[in-house]
Amino acid sequence: MEIGYYPGCALHGSSNDYERSVRACLGALDTGLKEVDDWICCGATAAHSLNQKLAVALPARNLALAERDGLDELLAPCPMCSMELLKAGHLLGKDKGLREEISGIVELKVEGRTRVLNLIQVFQMVGLEKIKEKMTRPLEGFKPACYYGCLLTRPPEVLRFDDCEQPESMETLLKAVGAEPVEWNYKTECCGAGMTMCNEDTVLDLSHKILANAEAHGANCLVVACPMCHVNLDMKQADIERKYQMRHDMVVYYLSDLIGLALGLDEAALGVDRHYVVKR
Amino acid sequence: MARIGVFTCWCGENIARNVDVDKVAEEVAKLPHVRCSLAYKYMCSDPGQAIVRDKIREEKLHGVVVASCSPHMHLKTFRKAAELEGLNPYLVEMANIREHCSWVHHNREQATAKAIDLIRMSVAKVMRNRALQPIRVPVTKRALVIGGGVAGIQAALDIADAGHQVVLVEREPSIGGKMAGLSETFPTLDCSQCILTPRMVDVGQHPNIIMHTYSEVEAVEGYVGNFKVTVRKKARYVDVDKCTGCGACWNVCVSKKNLSEFDFGMGKRTAIYVPFPQAVPARPVIDKSACLRLTKGKCGVCEKKCAAGAINFEDEDRLITEEVGAVVVATGYKLYDIGKDQANAKLEGYGEYGYGKYKDVIDSLQFERIVSASGPTGGEIKRPSDGKEPKSVVFISCVGSRDNAKGLSYCSKICCMYNAKHTMLYKHKVHDGQAHVFYMDIRSGGKNYDEFVRRAIEQDGAHYHRGRVSKITEENGKLIVRGVDTLAGVPVTIEADMVVLASAMRPADGVEQLAQKLNVGYDEFGFLSESHPKLRPIETNAAGVFVCGACQAPKDIPESVAQASAAAGKVQVMFSHQEMTREPEIASINEQTCAACFACVRTCPYTAIEKAEIRDRNGKRIKRTARVNPGLCMGCGTCVAVCPSKSADLEGFTEQQIYAMVESLV
Numbered sequence: 001m002e003i004g005y006y007p008g009c010a011l012h013g014s015s016n017d018y019e020r021s022v023r024a025c026l027g028a029l030d031t032g033l034k035e036v037d038d039w040i041c042c043g044a045t046a047a048h049s050l051n052q053k054l055a056v057a058l059p060a061r062n063l064a065l066a067e068r069d070g071l072d073e074l075l076a077p078c079p080m081c082s083m084e085l086l087k088a089g090h091l092l093g094k095d096k097g098l099r100e101e102i103s104g105i106v107e108l109k110v111e112g113r114t115r116v117l118n119l120i121q122v123f124q125m126v127g128l129e130k131i132k133e134k135m136t137r138p139l140e141g142f143k144p145a146c147y148y149g150c151l152l153t154r155p156p157e158v159l160r161f162d163d164c165e166q167p168e169s170m171e172t173l174l175k176a177v178g179a180e181p182v183e184w185n186y187k188t189e190c191c192g193a194g195m196t197m198c199n200e201d202t203v204l205d206l207s208h209k210i211l212a213n214a215e216a217h218g219a220n221c222l223v224v225a226c227p228m229c230h231v232n233l234d235m236k237q238a239d240i241e242r243k244y245q246m247r248h249d250m251v252v253y254y255l256s257d258l259i260g261l262a263l264g265l266d267e268a269a270l271g272v273d274r275h276y277v278v279k280r
Numbered sequence: 281m282a283r284i285g286v287f288t289c290w291c292g293e294n295i296a297r298n299v300d301v302d303k304v305a306e307e308v309a310k311l312p313h314v315r316c317s318l319a320y321k322y323m324c325s326d327p328g329q330a331i332v333r334d335k336i337r338e339e340k341l342h343g344v345v346v347a348s349c350s351p352h353m354h355l356k357t358f359r360k361a362a363e364l365e366g367l368n369p370y371l372v373e374m375a376n377i378r379e380h381c382s383w384v385h386h387n388r389e390q391a392t393a394k395a396i397d398l399i400r401m402s403v404a405k406v407m408r409n410r411a412l413q414p415i416r417v418p419v420t421k422r423a424l425v426i427g428g429g430v431a432g433i434q435a436a437l438d439i440a441d442a443g444h445q446v447v448l449v450e451r452e453p454s455i456g457g458k459m460a461g462l463s464e465t466f467p468t469l470d471c472s473q474c475i476l477t478p479r480m481v482d483v484g485q486h487p488n489i490i491m492h493t494y495s496e497v498e499a500v501e502g503y504v505g506n507f508k509v510t511v512r513k514k515a516r517y518v519d520v521d522k523c524t525g526c527g528a529c530w531n532v533c534v535s536k537k538n539l540s541e542f543d544f545g546m547g548k549r550t551a552i553y554v555p556f557p558q559a560v561p562a563r564p565v566i567d568k569s570a571c572l573r574l575t576k577g578k579c580g581v582c583e584k585k586c587a588a589g590a591i592n593f594e595d596e597d598r599l600i601t602e603e604v605g606a607v608v609v610a611t612g613y614k615l616y617d618i619g620k621d622q623a624n625a626k627l628e629g630y631g632e633y634g635y636g637k638y639k640d641v642i643d644s645l646q647f648e649r650i651v652s653a654s655g656p657t658g659g660e661i662k663r664p665s666d667g668k669e670p671k672s673v674v675f676i677s678c679v680g681s682r683d684n685a686k687g688l689s690y691c692s693k694i695c696c697m698y699n700a701k702h703t704m705l706y707k708h709k710v711h712d713g714q715a716h717v718f719y720m721d722i723r724s725g726g727k728n729y730d731e732f733v734r735r736a737i738e739q740d741g742a743h744y745h746r747g748r749v750s751k752i753t754e755e756n757g758k759l760i761v762r763g764v765d766t767l768a769g770v771p772v773t774i775e776a777d778m779v780v781l782a783s784a785m786r787p788a789d790g791v792e793q794l795a796q797k798l799n800v801g802y803d804e805f806g807f808l809s810e811s812h813p814k815l816r817p818i819e820t821n822a823a824g825v826f827v828c829g830a831c832q833a834p835k836d837i838p839e840s841v842a843q844a845s846a847a848a849g850k851v852q853v854m855f856s857h858q859e860m861t862r863e864p865e866i867a868s869i870n871e872q873t874c875a876a877c878f879a880c881v882r883t884c885p886y887t888a889i890e891k892a893e894i895r896d897r898n899g900k901r902i903k904r905t906a907r908v909n910p911g912l913c914m915g916c917g918t919c920v921a922v923c924p925s926k927s928a929d930l931e932g933f934t935e936q937q938i939y940a941m942v943e944s945l946v
Contacts, residue, residue, distance in 0.1 A: 156628075163620050165631030165751070185753035185760070216755070 003122065004071030004114070005033035006062055008042055008081035015078075015227035017271030018254050022077050022119065024269050025260035029126050029134060033075065036065050042076075042084040045194055056098070057105045059088035063116075064108035073115045075122050079151035079226045085116040087158050118152060119225045119255055120169050121161065128176045136264035138178030144223040144258065145182050145214035146170035147233070150190045152225060164188070170223060170255060177262035184217035186210045191232040200239070207232045208240045211248040221251045223258055230254065235276045251279050282407045283315040285341040286399060287332050289323035289348035291378055296321075298382040300392045304347070307396050311403055315339045324354050329361045336365040343406035347375040347399045368411035370864070370932060375402040397945060404944035408937045412864040417911045419505040420605035421855045424449065426497055426794065429457020430837055431829025431844040432610035433479050438848030439608075440488035444855050447602045448483065449511055450493045451790075452541075454559035456480055457612055461542055461556070461645065463652035463659075465837060466701040467732035473654060477558045484560040490602075494565055496790075498599060500797045503888070503911035504824030505605045505860050515595040517566035517574070518552070523590035525562040529582035530554065538570045540656070544646045546664065547656030552582050552591075556654060566591075606824045606851045607798060609808060610844060611791050613830035615643055616680035616688065616784040627687040630679060632751045633781060639665040640759055640778045641752060643679075644698060647780045651705045661709050663778045666757075670713065670777030673706055674761045675699045676749050677719040680784030688784050688805065693834040695782035696723045700733040702780060703742035715742040716774055718749050718763050726836075745772055752779055785834040798825050799886055808832050818846045822886070823862070823914070826850050865932035866913035867920065869906045874927040876904040880919035888912035889919060 011019040023033060041047075043058035063085060066074050076082035092099050092112030103109050123131065148167050156164035165188060171181040189210060192203030211233065214222055224230050234252040241247045252275065260270045267273050286308045290296040301319045309317035316339050320328050323346060335341060344367070346358045351374040359369035377395040385391040421444050425436045428450030436446045448455070459465075460480070462472035483489055492511050499510040518529075533550035540547040542555040549555075551570035554562060572579035573593055583591040619636040620629040635641050640663045642650075653659035663670045677699055681692040696719065703715035722744075724730040736742045749763035758775045765772045787806040795802045799822040801809035808827045811819040818826050828843040829835060835843070854860060869880070871894060881889045892907035906928075908919075919928040920935065929935060 163631045166620065166634070166637070185755065213755075 001030065001126075002032040002034055003117070004066050004069070004074035005035045006039055006042075006066070006074055006076045006081060006085065007035065008076060008078045009044075010078050010227035015230060017274045018077060018227050018230065018256075020269075020271035021254050021256040021260060022075075024265055024271075025256035025263065026122065026126075028260065028263045028265060029130060031122070031126055034069070034071065036062060036071065036074070037069065038065060042081040044080050044084065048084070053105075055084070056088045056091055057102055059084045060092060060102045060110050060112070061106040061108065063089055063092070063112055063114050064103070064106055064110035066114045067111060068108060071114065073117055073125075075117050075119065077119045077225070078228070079118060079149065080228065082116050082118045083151050083154075083159065085114075088112065089114060089116060090158050118161070120152070120173065123173050123255070123259065124169065128173070131173070131259065131263075132176055135177055135262050137262055139174070139258060139262050140178055141220075142174075142179040142258065143182050143218055143220045144174055144179055144253070145184045145217065145219035145221075146174065146187060147191075147210065147214070147222055147224050147229060148188050149224065149226050149229045150188065150193065153188060170225070173255070174223065174258060177259060179258065181223075182214070182217045182219045184214055184219065186213045191229045193228050193232070196228075196232055196236070201243075203232050204236060204240050204243050207236055208244050208246070208248075211237070211240070211250050212246070214250065215248060219250070221253055223253050223255055225255045237277050249277060251275070251277050282313045282342045283339060284313050284343045284345060284403055284406060285332070285335045285339060286314055286317045286345045286347060286403065287323050287328075287335075288317070288319040288377070288395075288399070289328070289346065290319065290321045291348060291382075292321065295348070295378050295382040295395075298385055298388055298391045299377060299395045300388060303392055304377075304395050304399065308347075308399050308403075311400060313407060314403060315341060323348050324357055329357070332358065332361050333365050336362060336367050341367065342371065343409060344372045345375055345399060345402040345406050346372065347377045347395065347402070349378040350374075350376050370412040371406065371409050373402045373406040373409065375399045400944045401941040404940040405937045408934065408940055409932070412931055414861040415864050415866070415910045416859040416861055417503070417505045419854060419857065419860050420507075420603050421445070422447065422602075422604045423606045423608060423851050423855075424497075424507065424509055424602060424604040425608045425610060427457070427610035427612055427788075427829070427831070428452075428455030428483070428491075428493070429610060429612045429829065429840075430459040430476060430479075431612065431840040432457070432608070433476075433483055434841045434844035435608045435610060435828055435848045435851075436483055436489055437479065437486065438845050439851050440486045442848070442852050442855075444488065444852070446486075446489045447509075447511075447604060448489055448491050449495050449497055450491070451496050452555065453494045453516070453563075453565040454480075454555050454561065455483060455491065455493060456556075456558075456560065458645070459837060460558070461544075461652065462648050463655075463705060464701065466697045467726075467728045469701070469704070471653075473558060473652075477560075480558065480560040491561065492600075493561060497794060497797065500607070503909060504822075504862070505854070506911060507604050507607060507824065509602045509604060509607075511600050511602060513598045513600060515568070515597050516563075517568070517571075517592055517595045518564050519590040519592055520561060520563045522588045523563045523586075524588050525554070525564075526587070528585045528587065529591065530564055532581050532585050534579060534581065535570050535572055538567060543649045543656050544643070546642075546646050546649045558654075606826065606854050608826045608828060608844075608847045608851060609794070609798065609800065609820075609831055610827075610829045610847075611788045611794065611831040613785045613834070614788050615645055616686075616786050618643060618679055618781055618783050624687075628685060630686070630781075633676070633679070633749070633779070634752050634754070635781060638752065638754050638759060638779075639663075640670070641781065642778070643781050643783045644695070644702070647702055651702070651709070659709075661706060668777070669710055671710065672714050672716070672774065672776045672778075674716045674718065674749070674759070674774055674776040674779045675702055675782065676779065677717065677782045678784075679781040681782075682720060688786075690784075690805065690834070691723065692782075692785040693723070694785070694836045696721075696733065697726075697729060697836065699782055700724070700736035700742070703736045704740045707740040707742070715740075716761075716776070717742055717744045718747055719744060720746070720748070726838075747772070785830060787831055791831055798822055800825055800827070818843065818850050821914070824854065862911070863915065865930070866910055866915045867908050867917065867928055867930050869908055869919075870927040870929070871905040871907065873925055874905040875925045876906065877924060878906055879922045879924065880906050880928055883918050883922050885916065885918060886912050886914050888914070
């Protein structure tokens with residue numbers, strides 16, 4: 001199986017460990033990724049805070065490229081990217097006038113019919129059966145707290161993915177590979193996201209609460225499917241320790257890390273060794 | 281030459297401001313057949329009507345056109361005036377030059393021209409009007425009341441006390457409805473059961489009331505004054521006549537762990553049960569999904585213990601027919617499902633409140649049972665998870681209500697009041713407890729209502745936070761309620777022992793199917809439609825069918841009772857005559873030209889057209905035809921539009937009249 005792949009800025013930059021993990025893990029599941037040629041920024045928060053047309057046009061250009069290349073399914077591992085792409089597709093799909101206008105702006109015909117997927121959905125597409133079949137090392141002793149953050153399930157009317165307040169899809173996948181995900185309360189809370197640049201205290205406060213809640217419910221690691229969440233929850237643990245005099249020492253995995261480990265890949269192949277907090 | 285009188289009204293300034301009324305009268309006088317044309321400031325006033333009457337008499341008019349407001353407003357007025365002068369009232373027409381002209385146009389010249397056109401059309405029409413006689417239909421002086429909650433009980437008692445027979449159909453094993461399960465009622469805090477159960481007993485003992493409990497309306501045929509209703513009496517497995525209600529059966533029943541519907545799942549019941557001790561009739565029913573005898577063929581101990589021999593495991597549903605003249609629908613409400621799974625695809629649930637996930641997050645009706653003296657905890661406030669007394673309770677308003685994102689845009693109206701009541705009942709039982717309320721607005725209009733809410737806040741110390749709750753989680757046996765106080769502008773986190781969600785009111789299950797059987801309209805939420813929101817709030821568009829209580833819109837007890845009495849009053853008005861008169865402006869079929877395609881039968885929204893046969897004197901069939909039932913026809917004209925052979929026509933709006941109106945215009 002080969003599907004389209006939209007890395008977005010993070011996976012080619014600060015979170016290239018995530019890309020390594022996604023490529024290695026999906027490769028082991030015989031799923032190839034065809035990167036969209038000449039992709040551009042999804043617009044992220046910057047675009048939709050400033051200019052609604054820009055916020056549609058930027059992701060629309062990427063959708064148009066995917067359509068041009070005949071990619072019916074498009075993996076965007078960053079939830080911000082997948083949300084922006086989906087939102088643009090959603091708006092384009094229901095408004096012919098907008099489709100025509102945006103096609104003119106991006107200089108490519110765009111219909112908005114590409115199926116944009118997050119990482120969890122790609123694993124669902126591969127199927128639990130296939131993952132179990134390829135599994136060589138069940139995740140015994142792993143008690144992950146599955147963290148969805150703010151964007152994987154929201155806004156629900158655009159994403160239409162899982163239950164936006166009480167999601168279960170990551171748990172289902174991880175149970176299939178032998179992990180014992182814990183019940184906890186901060187699955188869909190905010191980690192502080194981009195505030196990490198301008199208001200670090202907020203990020204430290206929110207991320208500290210998330211880590212503390214996971215710990216209190218018996219988790220021995222955290223699982224995310226978002227590069228931004230990973231930065232805040234992994235890289236900031238040292239700062240959190242300084243501020244709150246509390247050492248969490250919580251390993252934060254990408255979803256593809258844990259499934260990759262279960263498939264027998266080693267940590268270096270998945271980029272796990274490049275995380276800030278590593279298992280000792 | 282016809283003699284038509286035209287009377288143009290100023291309606292004070294309403295018409296005269298934008299229409300040159302004198303010029304209209306002058307121009308209309310020149311039309312052929314117009315015998316006289318006058319204008320007057322208020323044609324509907326006594327002197328105005330006198331002008332019309334005088335002219336009818338003096339000029340020996342054949343027809344009258346009043347050019348004024350909408351016929352909805354004053355057609356009856358002018359028809360009555362004409363009738364007093366001996367002119368058949370159906371020879372009076374109105375030209376609407378107010379709503380259709382002066383109110384919507386600003387160019388005086390053009391509006392005047394349009395008024396003249398409208399009157400010319402009405403003159404063309406009235407010349408072809410026929411004298412009609414009102415239709416008389418006999419009335420069966422017996423009423424059907426559907427639903428035995430407080431509204432149905434009130435309607436049934438009022439009609440029965442007036443001396444008419446009432447058939448009361450209730451779906452549950454006992455009458456009483458939601459009110460029978462409530463603890464105490466706002467704004468007086470009197471005990472709900474104490475005020476309701478005597479009424480229930482009155483119903484049970486009333487010589488004029490026939491009660492069918494554990495029964496549902498299966499089908500409705502006929503028309504106003506003459507309905508034939510099929511009622512399904514569901515298999516009860518207990519002979520109500522033999523049973524003495526001694527309780528031997530439910531005391532020995534071994535299937536004890538069934539969730540009690542009456543307690544909204546807060547308590548348990550046996551498989552053979554009466555829903556609550558004061559049930560009317562005080563006769564049990566067997567839940568066939570829980571009874572070991574009926575599911576597995578074992579047990580049957582209740583049958584052995586029944587001294588009266590009332591248990592019958594072979595019982596089956598029975599269909600009975602009741603003939604009634606009027607129907608009162610009082611099917612009440614249910615609560616919106618809070619959890620994420622919704623039976624109705626148009627609605628969304630609240631995952632964030634953890635209803636169904638956390639045992640101590642309950643809805644308001646469940647709280648009513650917990651706080652009720654007849655409830656599963658005997659009136660002691662104990663939380664469901666561990667039976668401990670909650671020291672901090674959060675009440676959340678507008679769960680579903682006023683939330684477009686969940687699919688319900690309306691206000692449920694009663695929650696602000698019962699939230700205040702709940703905080704008071706809680707404080708009266710748990711003195712060291714603290715109640716919190718999260719609200720959007722406090723809506724407490726009503727006699728002594730706002731004072732009641734102030735009492736909850738000022739005397740009983742409930743903390744009111746204006747804002748929504750974003751999430752409820754559980755930590756160490758506490759519910760962590762996170763919300764916002766928008767007046768203080770700060771996020772609020774409360775560690776609560778129990779959370780009560782004021783879930784939106786929705787119409788009871790099955791009401792849409794029932795409405796279809798009765799030809800009653802309903803809105804997008806399933807609430808039944810009244811005929812006019814202000815002036816006909818009890819009537820529906822189906823003649824002889826009335827609504828009361830929460831099936832029409834969210835309502836509290838006083839309003840439901842008032843509306844029920846009003847419905848009973850409407851029924852009594854109907855029953856005060858031997859015959860009913862109906863407007864004769866209905867459809868008729870020319871049976872000679874009817875090709876019996878029955879397109880009209882299929883399209884009639886009131887099922888007023890039936891298939892009939894014409895036979896000669898030897899009984900041999902000559903032809904088949906469609907035939908209008910004058911008791912049912914509402915005169916909508918759909919059959920006229922669909923008839924391919926032009927055999928259907930509408931009295932008062934014949935095709936000839938419509939064509940004449942169009943011709944007069946072009």
